[in-house]
Amino acid sequence: MNQLNIELVDKWLAESATPKELDQLWALALTDSELFEYMKTVAGVKKVMLEREMRDTKPAKEKVTRLSYWISAAAIVLLSISGGLLIKINRDAHQVSLLKIDLMDLEGANITRSSGKYFSEEDSLLTLGIKAIIDGKKSKAKELLSELIQKSPESSKAGLAYYNLGILSYNDGKFEQSLEQFEKSKSLVSDDEYVVEKAMWFIAHNQINLNQLEKARETAIQMYSMNLAMRKRAFILIKELDQKLKFHTFDDDFEYEEN
Numbered sequence: 001m002n003q004l005n006i007e008l009v010d011k012w013l014a015e016s017a018t019p020k021e022l023d024q025l026w027a028l029a030l031t032d033s034e035l036f037e038y039m040k041t042v043a044g045v046k047k048v049m050l051e052r053e054m055r056d057t058k059p060a061k062e063k064v065t066r067l068s069y070w071i072s073a074a075a076i077v078l079l080s081i082s083g084g085l086l087i088k089i090n091r092d093a094h095q096v097s098l099l100k101i102d103l104m105d106l107e108g109a110n111i112t113r114s115s116g117k118y119f120s121e122e123d124s125l126l127t128l129g130i131k132a133i134i135d136g137k138k139s140k141a142k143e144l145l146s147e148l149i150q151k152s153p154e155s156s157k158a159g160l161a162y163y164n165l166g167i168l169s170y171n172d173g174k175f176e177q178s179l180e181q182f183e184k185s186k187s188l189v190s191d192d193e194y195v196v197e198k199a200m201w202f203i204a205h206n207q208i209n210l211n212q213l214e215k216a217r218e219t220a221i222q223m224y225s226m227n228l229a230m231r232k233r234a235f236i237l238i239k240e241l242d243q244k245l246k247f248h249t250f251d252d253d254f255e256y257e258e259n
Contacts, residue, residue, distance in 0.1 A: 005035050012039075026131060096240045097208040101167045106130050107160045107195055122148050122157040129164060138168060159188025163199055170202065179206035197228045204237060217241040 008025045011017035017025065029036045108130050109123035125148040132141035145161040152158050166181035186199040200223050207216035220241065223234035 005032075006038075009035075009039055096237070096244065098170075098202075098205045100171050101202060103134060103167070105198065106133060106167060107163050107198075109157070109160075120157075122152050122155065125151070126157055126160055126164075129161065133164065133168065141168065154188065156189050156192065159185045160195070162188065163195060166199070166202060170206065175206045175209040179203060179210065182206065193226070193228055197223060197226060197230050201230055201233065208241075213241055213245055217245065 005025075005028060008017065008021055008028075011021060012025055029039055109126045125144050129141045129144035129148070132138070132144060142165065145165050148161045149158045162181045163185035166178045166185060169175075169178035169181055182199045182203045186196055186203065189195045189199070200219055204216045204219040204223070207213070207219060217238060220234045220237045224231055224238060
């Protein structure tokens, strides 16, 4: 491996890299899978070392703060590249619809989806788009994700780009646009049940914000019938919408049961 790349990784781990060096490192990692794997390995080693160090020497509160900060600030792009980000929904207890979609719901390029040693151009555009979103550069993110869609309009990667654009639109209050983007995403990533289910969840919440409550209810029922990870959430949403619409899909004493 290039010695310069190793030095950049060392600076990243020591939290001494400049913004320019960090940008250079991420750009290299997007096109060099060997470097990417090396970064994942050393990041894992540092995490273990930090946990051991803080367990022995730091007060409990400081332990959590320091480790959480390093993982979220230094490793978030690695997490987004690897895909499979955790679902984290920001909800108000008195609202049926989501106030905002958490950025942890972004869907990134997964190295296992790429063939060969290097990321595809679509993977790079998708991951750079996510990094721009995380950095608060929405215009740049839209430009990168739109470029991906233009280059490969019917691909599953374009489906992920539409999905992430849908999150941006939702958080900007552009519910009609977000609905259209999530619908397009759902059709392009049909082989990925995990993304399809999440897209349907956000489709339902766009429909609620557009006062299309019966359509939102139908979407939630479809999610429930898929019997996947978000089935319980779909059931709760159906019950909430039933109260709004005065429907009685399930008996009042019906209780959700995990399969």
